[in-house]
Amino acid sequence: MLNRVILIGRLTRDPELRYTPAGVAVTQFTLAVDRPFSNNQGQREADFIPVVTWRQLAETCANYLRKGRLAAVEGRIQVRSYDNNEGRRVYVTEVIADNVRFLESANSGNRDEGMGMGAGSGGDGGGYRGGYGGGRSQQQDPFQDDGKPIDISDDDLPF
Structure with a gap:
């Protein structure tokens, strides 16, 4: 069995950070x-998907993600239920994220910043395992086309 979700979208509001009693x-x-x-009027519709992160990943998301930012989320779907104040059973479907990648930075507009973080495999997110990419303006792209032919032998190709 497999329960894996990958989403790319924009935050509808700033992340809300809380702490459990523990x-x-x-x-x-x-x-x-x-x-x-598109719908009948030719407009694109969107789904609004709740996402939950835990531990270090939660703190990092709260510190760096903001409303409107583009992010990629990888995790699993979880359905939980509770009884509300009126005594009715309420079902909640949400994505428990174990990897979040920031696809743009605060001052980059729509440029891909490549900053990502994730949590190890665990029931509720595990520990922090990711690092920061970024630094694109400080390093030259090794795959940039500089007009010179690429010298590569057939032995170097994996296929």
Whole structure:
């Protein structure tokens, strides 16, 4: 069996950071993900998907993600239920993220910054395992086309 989700979308509001009574950080935010088709009026619709992150990943998301930012989320779908104040059972479907990649920075507009972080495999997010990419303006792209032919032998190709 497999329960894996990968989403790319924009945050609808700033992440909300809270701590459990045991002191574990948990962040919730909603990701707006465009549907791959248009409605009858030719407009694109979106789904608004709740996302939950735990521990170090939660604190990092709360510190660096903001409303409107583009992010990629990888995780699993979880359905939980609770009884509300009126005694009715309420079902909540959400994505428990174990990897979040920031696809743009605060001052980059729509440029891909490549900053990402994730948590190890664990029931609720595990520990922090990711690092920061970024630094694109400080390093030259090794795959940039500089007009020179690429010298590569057939032995170097993996296929």
